[in-house]
Amino acid sequence: MADTLATLARTRERFRAFADGEIVPHAEEFDREQRIPSELIKRLAAEGYLGAILPAEAGGPGMDRVTFGALHEEVGRACSSVRSLLTVHSMVAFAVHRWGTAEQKAARLPGLASGDRLGAFCLTEPEAGSDAGRIATTAARTDDGFLINGTKKWITCGQIADVYLVFAKAPTGMSAFLVDRATPGLCVRPLTDIMGTRGSMLAELEFRDCEVGPDALLGPEGMGLSLVGTGALDIGRYSVASGCVGILQACVDACADYTARRVAGAVPLREHQLIRRMLSDMVTNLEAGRLLCQRAGTLKDEASPKTVMATWMAKYFASTAAMSAASDAVQIHGASGCGGGAAVGRYYRDAKIMEIIEGSSQIQQLTIAEEAFQQAAARATPSLSGSEDR
Numbered sequence: 062m063a064d065t066l067a068t069l070a071r072t073r074e075r076f077r078a079f080a081d082g083e084i085v086p087h088a089e090e091f092d093r094e095q096r097i098p099s100e101l102i103k104r105l106a107a108e109g110y111l112g113a114i115l116p117a118e119a120g121g122p123g124m125d126r127v128t129f130g131a132l133h134e135e136v137g138r139a140c141s142s143v144r145s146l147l148t149v150h151s152m153v154a155f156a157v158h159r160w161g162t163a164e165q166k167a168a169r170l171p172g173l174a175s176g177d178r179l180g181a182f183c184l185t186e187p188e189a190g191s192d193a194g195r196i197a198t199t200a201a202r203t204d205d206g207f208l209i210n211g212t213k214k215w216i217t218c219g220q221i222a223d224v225y226l227v228f229a230k231a232p233t234g235m236s237a238f239l240v241d242r243a244t245p246g247l248c249v250r251p252l253t254d255i256m257g258t259r260g261s262m263l264a265e266l267e268f269r270d271c272e273v274g275p276d277a278l279l280g281p282e283g284m285g286l287s288l289v290g291t292g293a294l295d296i297g298r299y300s301v302a303s304g305c306v307g308i309l310q311a312c313v314d315a316c317a318d319y320t321a322r323r324v325a326g327a328v329p330l331r332e333h334q335l336i337r338r339m340l341s342d343m344v345t346n347l348e349a350g351r352l353l354c355q356r357a358g359t360l361k362d363e364a365s366p367k368t369v370m371a372t373w374m375a376k377y378f379a380s381t382a383a384m385s386a387a388s389d390a391v392q393i394h395g396a397s398g399c400g401g402g403a404a405v406g407r408y409y410r411d412a413k414i415m416e417i418i419e420g421s422s423q424i425q426q427l428t429i430a431e432e433a434f435q436q437a438a439a440r441a442t443p444s445l446s447g448s449e450d451r
C-alpha cells in the first residue's frame with residue numbers, strides 16, 4: 062500500500078509538472094481564443110495521456126483508474142477545457158475497447174490510443190438532455206447498414222473530432238454508432254461563446270441521410286444507452302469529478318497566494334477570520350472530494366459494481382464543492398477576480414458547467430436518493446441484502 066501511494070505521488074508529480082509547464086501558462090489564452098492548439102494535443106498524445114484509459118495490449122499506457130483520476134485532476138487544475146478533451150476522448154476509447162468487435166478494435170484503437178484520431182461523445186440533442194429517452198435521432202436499417210438522421214448539440218470537441226460515438230434510435234431501440242467525420246451527410250457547425258470550458262470547441266452535428274456500414278454499430282443493437290452509453294458516462298463522470306477536484310485545488314492555490322499579498326485593514330487578507338473560514342471550507346472540500354474520487358477509482362480497479370454509485374457521489378460532491386469554492390475565490394479576489402483574464406473568474410465559469418454536464422446536480426440528487434431508498438429497503442429485508450457489505 063505504502064509503495065502504491067509513493068508510486069502514485071511520483072506519477073502525480075509528473076502530471077503536475079506537465080500541467081504547470083504546458084497548460085497553466087496558456088489556459089487564459091485557450092479560454093479567450095476558444096480553442097486548444099493542435100500542438101498541445103500532440104504533446105498530450107505523445108505523453109500517452111489521450112490513450113490513458115486503454116490497457117497496454119490496446120496500445121495505452123496501462124494506467125490504473127486511480128492514476129487516471131490523478132491525471133484528470135492535474136489537467137483539470139490547469140484548464141477544464143483541456144480536461145474536457147481528455148474526458149470525451151477517453152469515453153470513446155473506453156467504449157470501443159469495452160464493446161468493440163475484434164475488427165472494430167483493430168481498426169479504431171490504434172488511432173485512439175496514439176491520439177492520432179480524436180473521439181467525441183454525442184448523446185445530447187436540442188430537445189433531449191437529461192432525459193435521454195427523448196432522443197429523436199434515428200438509425201434506419203438499410204440493405205448495407207444504417208441511415209442516420211438527426212441533430213446532436215453541445216458536443217465537446219465536436220469541431221475537431223475524427224470519430225463520433227453517436228446514439229440513435231434503431232428499429233430495436235437506442236443504439237451506439239461510430240461515425241467518421243468524413244461520412245457524407247454529416248455537417249459540423251461550431252458553437253461559440255459558451256459560458257465555461259470555452260476552449261473545448263463545442264459543435265452541433267447534423268446527420269442528414271448519413272449512411273454507415275454494419276460495422277459502425279458498437280455493442281448490441283438496442284443496448285446503446287444501457288450498455289455502451291452507461292459505461293462511457295461512468296468514465297466521463299469520473300473524469301469530470303476528478304477535474305472538479307483540480308478546480309478546488311486551483312482555487313485554494315490562487316486564494317492562498319492572493320490573501321498573502323493583498324492588504325486590507327493594515328494586514329494581509331489572510332489574517333481576517335472571515336477569509337480563513339472560506340479557505341478552510343475550500344481545503345476541507347478539496348480533501349473530501351479527492352478521497353471520494355480515489356474511492357471511486359479504487360472500486361473501478363477492483364471491478365466492483367459499487368464504483369458506479371461511488372462515482373455519482375464523487376461527481377455530485379466535487380462539482381458542487383468546486384462551484385462553491387470558485388464563487389468564494391472570486392469573492393476573495395474582489396474586483397480583481399471579475400476582470401477579463403482573471404483565473405478565478407475562469408474557474409467560476411468552468412465550475413458552473415460541471416454542475417450541468419455528465420448528469421446535472423438534480424439528476425445526481427435523484428439517483429443518489431434512489432440508491433439510499435434501495436439500501437434502506439435492503440437493510441430492512443435482510444434476505445434481500447444477503448451478506449454483502451453495504
Ligand SMILES: Cc1cc2nc3c(=O)[nH]c(=O)nc-3n(C[C@H](O)[C@H](O)[C@H](O)COP(=O)(O)OP(=O)(O)OC[C@H]3O[C@@H](n4cnc5c(N)ncnc54)[C@H](O)[C@@H]3O)c2cc1C
Binds near residue numbers: 218423
Ligand atoms: C460545455 C458543455 C459541454 C457539453 N458536452 C457534451 C458532450 O460532449 N456530449 C453530449 O452528449 N452532451 C454534452 N453536453 C450536454 C450536457 O450533457 C447536457 O447539457 C446535460 O445532459 C443537461 O441537459 P440539458 O442541458 O438539456 O438540460 P435539461 O435536461 O433540459 O435540464 C434543465 C434543468 O432541469 C433539471 N432537470 C432535468 N430533469 C429533471 C428532473 N427529472 N428533476 C429535477 N430537475 C430536472 C436539470 O438538472 C437542469 O437544471 C454539454 C453541455 C455543456 C454546457
